[in-house]
Amino acid sequence: xxxxxxxxxxxxxxxxxxxxxxxxxxxxxxxxxxxxxxxxxxxxxxxxxxxxxxxxxxxxxxxxxxxxxxxxxxxxxxxxxxxxxxxxxxxxxxxxxxxxxxxxxxxxxxxxxxxxxxxxxxxxxxxxxxxxxxxxxxxxxxxxxxxxxxxxxxxxxxxxxxxxxxxxxxxxxxxxxxxxxxxxxxxxxxxxxxxxxxxxxxxxxxxxxxxxxxxxxxxxxxxxxxxxxxx
Amino acid sequence: xxxxxxxxxxxxxxxxxxxxxxxxxxxxxxxxxxxxxxxxxxxxxxxxxxxxxxxxxxxxxxxxxxxxxxxxxxxxxxxxxxxxxxxxxxxxxxxxxxxxxxxxxxxxxxxxxxxxxxxxxxxxxxxxxxxxxxxxxxxxxxxxxxxxxxxxxxxxxxxxxxxxxxxxxxxxxxxxxxxxxxxxxxxxxxxxxxxxxxxxxxxxxxxxxxxxxxxxxxxxxxxxxxxxxxx
DNA sequence: CGGCATCCGGGAAGATACTG
DNA sequence: CAGTATCTTCCCGGATGCCG
Numbered sequence: 295x296x297x298x299x300x301x302x303x304x305x306x307x308x309x310x311x312x313x314x315x316x317x318x319x320x321x322x323x324x325x326x327x328x329x330x331x332x333x334x335x336x337x338x339x340x341x342x343x344x345x346x347x348x349x350x351x352x353x354x355x356x357x358x359x360x361x362x363x364x365x366x367x368x369x370x371x372x373x374x375x376x377x378x379x380x381x382x383x384x385x386x387x388x389x390x391x392x393x394x395x396x397x398x399x400x401x402x403x404x405x406x407x408x409x410x411x412x413x414x415x416x417x418x419x420x421x422x423x424x425x426x427x428x429x430x431x432x433x434x435x436x437x438x439x440x441x442x443x444x445x446x447x448x449x450x451x452x453x454x455x456x457x458x459x460x461x462x463x464x465x466x467x468x469x470x471x472x473x474x475x476x477x478x479x480x481x482x483x484x485x486x487x488x489x490x491x492x493x494x495x496x497x498x499x500x501x502x503x504x505x506x507x508x509x510x511x512x513x514x515x516x517x518x519x520x521x522x523x524x525x
Numbered sequence: 526x527x528x529x530x531x532x533x534x535x536x537x538x539x540x541x542x543x544x545x546x547x548x549x550x551x552x553x554x555x556x557x558x559x560x561x562x563x564x565x566x567x568x569x570x571x572x573x574x575x576x577x578x579x580x581x582x583x584x585x586x587x588x589x590x591x592x593x594x595x596x597x598x599x600x601x602x603x604x605x606x607x608x609x610x611x612x613x614x615x616x617x618x619x620x621x622x623x624x625x626x627x628x629x630x631x632x633x634x635x636x637x638x639x640x641x642x643x644x645x646x647x648x649x650x651x652x653x654x655x656x657x658x659x660x661x662x663x664x665x666x667x668x669x670x671x672x673x674x675x676x677x678x679x680x681x682x683x684x685x686x687x688x689x690x691x692x693x694x695x696x697x698x699x700x701x702x703x704x705x706x707x708x709x710x711x712x713x714x715x716x717x718x719x720x721x722x723x724x725x726x727x728x729x730x731x732x733x734x735x736x737x738x739x740x741x742x743x744x745x746x747x748x749x750x751x752x753x754x755x756x
Numbered sequence: 757c758g759g760c761a762t763c764c765g766g767g768a769a770g771a772t773a774c775t776g
Numbered sequence: 777c778a779g780t781a782t783c784t785t786c787c788c789g790g791a792t793g794c795c796g
Contacts, residue, residue, distance in 0.1 A: 301768090301788080303554065304575060306636045306705065307644035309621050310554060312628030319548070319769070323534065323541060335778050344535060346770050347779065361632055361745065375778075382630060382745030388623040390540050396617050397543030401592055405537045413538035474537065514592065514613030532769080532786085550788070566759060577789050582760060606759075 315360040316386070320345050322393075324353050325379065325386060327412050328363060330443070330456040332378035341410045362386070391420045399514040405478060411438040414470040415445070415454045417478075421508040424450035434504055435462030438470055447507075464501045468492035477505045546591040547617070551576050553624075555584050556610065556617060558643045559594060561674070561687040563609035572641045593617070622651045630745040636710060642669040645701040646676070646685045648709075652739040655681035665735055666693030669701050678738075695732045699723035708736045 303310040316322050320342065327333060327341045338350060345353075354377055357363045362383040367375050379386075394417060397403060427450055436443040444459045445452060466473060472491040475481040483501060486492040494501050534541040547553050551573065558564060558572045569581060576584075585608055588594045593614040598606050610617075625648060628634060658681055667674040675690045676683060697704060703722040706712040714732060717723040725732050 301550075304638050305554070305644070306638040306640040306702070307554075307557070308625040308629035308631075308634060308648070309557065309644070310628075311631060311634045312624040313553060315628065315631060315633070317548070317550070317553075319532075322544060322548075323536070323538075326538070326540065339778095344770090346772090348771095348781085349769060351779065352768090380745075382627075385630075385745070386627050389620070389627055392619040392623040393543040394539040396539075396613075396620055397541075397546065398539035399613060399616075400539075400542060400546060402546070403539060403542045407535050407537040409537040413536070413540070417539070471537070514611075514616070567757085575789090577791090578760075579762085579790090580788065583787095 312389075315362065316357070316389075318353065318356065320349060321353050321357060322389070324350070324357065325362065325383060326390060326416060327410065328377060328379045329384065329387065329390070329412055329416060330454065332366070332376040334374055334376050338377070341412065343408060357383075387416070387419070390416055394420045395511055399511050401513060401515075405474065409469075409471040409474050411436075411441055411443065411470045414438070414473055415443055415456075417474075418445060418452060418508060419454060421510065422452045423507055423509055426507050426509070427452070430503070432464070432500055432504065433459070433462045434501075435459045435465040436473070437465065437467040438473075447504075452507075462496065464494065464496040464498075464504065466492060466494055466501070477508050478510055543620075546593065547588070547620075549584065549587065551580060552584050552588060553620070555581070555588065556593065556614060557621060557647060558641065559608060559610045560615065560618065560621075560643055560647060561685065563597070563607040565605055565607050569608070572643065574639060588614075618647070618650070621647055625651045626742055630742050632744060632746075636705065640700075640702040640705050642667075642672055642674065642701045645669070645704055646674055646687075648705075649676060649683060649739060650685060652741065653683045654738055654740055657738050657740070658683070661734070663695070663731055663735065664690075664693045665732075666690045666696040667704070668696065668698040669704075678735075683738075693727065695725065695727040695729075695735065697723060697725055697732070708739050709741055 302314045305311070316325065323342055323345075324338060327338055333341070335350070339345065339347065342350070354363070354365070358365060361380060363377050363379050365375055365377050367373060427447055429449070431448045432446070434445045434447075436445065441456060442458050444455050444457060444462065446455075468486070468491055472486050476483055476486055476492070483492070483494060483505065487494055533545045536542070547556065554573055554576075555569060558569055564572070566581070570576065570578065573581070585594070585596070589596060592611060594608050594610050596606055596608050598604060658678055660680070662679045663677070665676045665678075667676070672687060673689050675686050675688060675693065677686075699717070699722055703717050707714055707717055707723070714723070714725060714736065718725055
C-alpha cells in the first residue's frame, strides 16, 4: 500500500526533509497527542476531532515508516494495540515549542476553540517562566476527563507526567479549555469555578500563583521591515 | 477568490494555529527563501525547483493574508514587485532551526539533493558552534550564482547578510551544494576545488577552520522508549 | 518577461458506512 | 474497538494563455 513515490520536496535542506516526514496534514498533531505517552487508535480519534479514521491510519503508517513512532501490543491481560513515540520522536518537542511561541503571536489566533490536554501541558512546558516561579516548589494535579497529569515545579524547572497521583498541593478538575481560559485568557479562577467548568481543591493561593507562571508573548503587528535590500 | 472556508484545524493550540498559517505545502520553503531579504516571483520559482506558478501564487496570497509577508513595488527605476517577510515573518526562524536540527538526525535524510543558498546560510546559523569558534574574528564572502553573502564571525557570534562586499578574509565561489558537501559531507576543500565545483580565495587555513565550525547532531536510531506508561 | 488566471488529471483529505 | 472500503470534494502539480 505504501507508495514509494510519496510527494517529497527534492531538497537536501534538513528542514525540507523534516517537512517530508511530518509535514502532511495532521501528522504533527498526532505526534503532539503522543508526547506524554502512548495512546490507542480510538484515543487519538477522540483527542483529534476532525481527523477521519483513514487519514489517521495513513499518518500512523507514515510516521512509523519514518521512525517517529512505533506500534506495540500490550501484554495479554489487555491485548490492546498502542502507538508510542520513539526517543527521536519525542525529541521533536522543540518544533512544537517554536511553532507554538510563534503561532501564539499571530493576529489571527483564536484561543476559544477546542483544546486538548496534550496541548495544555505542552504549552505549560513552552511558556513556563522560571523567573516568576523563583524557588517555588509544588505538585499540581490535574483531572482532565479520564486522564491524570502531575505538574511539578522545583528549582525553577517544570516537569509534566501523565500518571495517577495520591496527593498534590492543588488539584484542578475540568477541561483543558477552561484551564487555558484561566492561564492564558485571564479568566478568574473564581468565575470558572462558580460556573461549574472547573473545580479546585487544595491551596487556593498556590493555585492563583500557579496560573500566573505562563506569560504569553506579545501579539505581532502587521508591518514590513525597514530595510529594502534587494537582489 | 480566497475562500474563507480554507481547511483549518479547529484547535486553539498555538502550534495547530501555526500549521493553519504555514502548514500548507511549500509555505515554509517560500518563507525560507525570503529569510535573507526580499525576492521577486521568478527568483522564488528558480530557488524552489518543483513549485508550480499557481501554487506559488496561492502561497504568496495566503502568507500575505496571514501577515507573514508583504508585497512591495520598488521605486520607478526598476518598478518590479518583490515579496518580503514582515518582522513577525522573520521571527519564524526558530521554527526552521528546530525542524532542521531534528530533521538532520533522520535516518532517511539524503544530503545529496539540490540545496539552495538560503538553506545553506540558515543551516550556518542553526549549526554554528560558538565553542569551536572561540575568539575567532573573520569575514567570509560567498558568491553563489549571482548572489553575494557575507558571513561574519566575532565574539562567538555569527551573522549572515545577503549583500555585495569589497573585501573578505576568505571568498568561496560555487554552488550551495558543494559548500554543503564540504561543511556537512566531510569533503576536503582540495577535492572540491580541483574538481572545479568550488573556488577558494584568500586565507586557506582560515577557510579550513571555518568549514569545521558547524557540527551536525548525531543520527537517531530507530528504537522505542523504555517505559510503557499507558492510559 | 513577470505575474498571474484558467483548465485539467491525479491524488490526498474528509465523511460515511461497513467489517473482523 | 480498530481499523477498512467507498465515495466525494478539494488541493496539488503541470500546461497554457492573457496582459501589462
